[in-house]
Amino acid sequence: MPGALAAIADPAVRAAYREWLLRIADDELVIGHRHSEWTGFGPDIESDVAMSSIAQEELGHGRAWYEQIAADDGGDADRLAFGRAPDEYRHAALLEQENGGWEYSMIRLMLYEAFEIGRLRLVAASGHEPVAGLAQTLSREERYHGLFADTWLTRLAGAAPGGPERIQAALDRAWPDALGLFESTAADEVLQRAGVLQSSPSAEREAWVATVRPVLERYGLAVPSGAGAREGGRRGVHTAAFEPLLAQLTEVWKSDPEARW
């Protein structure tokens, strides 16, 4: 079955659309790997299972996006996921950072899920099937992730003394990277001009801040002011955290890329 790209006549738009889908797939793959590092280390058994399930879902969503891209490339989804050089990945820095404490993982989960809901809405509105249908399907699954983060952050916010300070420090650490989710490249302009993308990264970022700010304030947190976005991820420039992550994530696949699983 051909993917969404085959129906796009203009090669520049097609390349930009592929770039957009690749960002989504890479974001999901990388955050799925980071979440999976909590397996066996969660603060209680239910949270351990929950975080493992969320990891499984994000990796599965990544797979679904890679399959869409691979259908048009005529390639293989596994090779796309595991067989690229580090600078060919398009995820944002937020997703590759090490977990550190549970509070950081919950803050990151909350910030990323709010972003995901907005992005999936844009893909669903892009007018290209089957990815529009996939985006709609996935947004129903992502909601549970946001609920899980909210339950934990509410609990941590009330865990005085120490809880509020720790989640504030986690937010301060995550914020510039979270703003980097909205890094814009030439691909965004191409898609906007073509009417595929109904919004700009800067407008999306504003809408996202308006969504997360009241939630963060409800936890008693202050949104960091004056901190700029850490960008580069959407152009393949990653932080020091990425190469070790990629080496671990691809170790088994690279041991025999031709193996049939």
Add this chain to the structure above:
Amino acid sequence: MVTSAPTTLDTAIWDVLRSVEDPELPISIVDLGLVRDVQVQDGRVAVRLIPTWVACPALAVIRARVRSALLALGGVQDATVEYTYDAPWTVDRLSERGRAQLASHGLSVPRCRFAEPPVCPYCGSRDVVQESMFGPTLCRATYLCRSCRNPFERFKPPA
């Protein structure tokens, strides 16, 4: 959709689909509502399935089971099985028989939405607490009944 009268092969194909069980739930994929449509042309069968959860690890197993069951059927030359996203799976795709089978397996199933008040599948009480939204599989949440003191699982459709 093909609207002409079903042929013997069509009937045989649906019988085969009804014989394929979900690896994580003790019901047929037809009762679970996974079958979107079936097209048959000159012995070539194309089945489209709807995933309950996109990341469900059972998807590949189901696809392989459906394909090999179809290929074993006389009159089938080739079979393709694909997942489609054009209509998301919803809990109303479950058949009445599927619901009854899940209930007898001790699984509570919401009527339409996960947000409905949960009911204990053992004693029918609504005095229950959610233990976790994430149970042993992606499609199940865990609860405790305060009336009969039994832990139970509830089917969790995508929100």
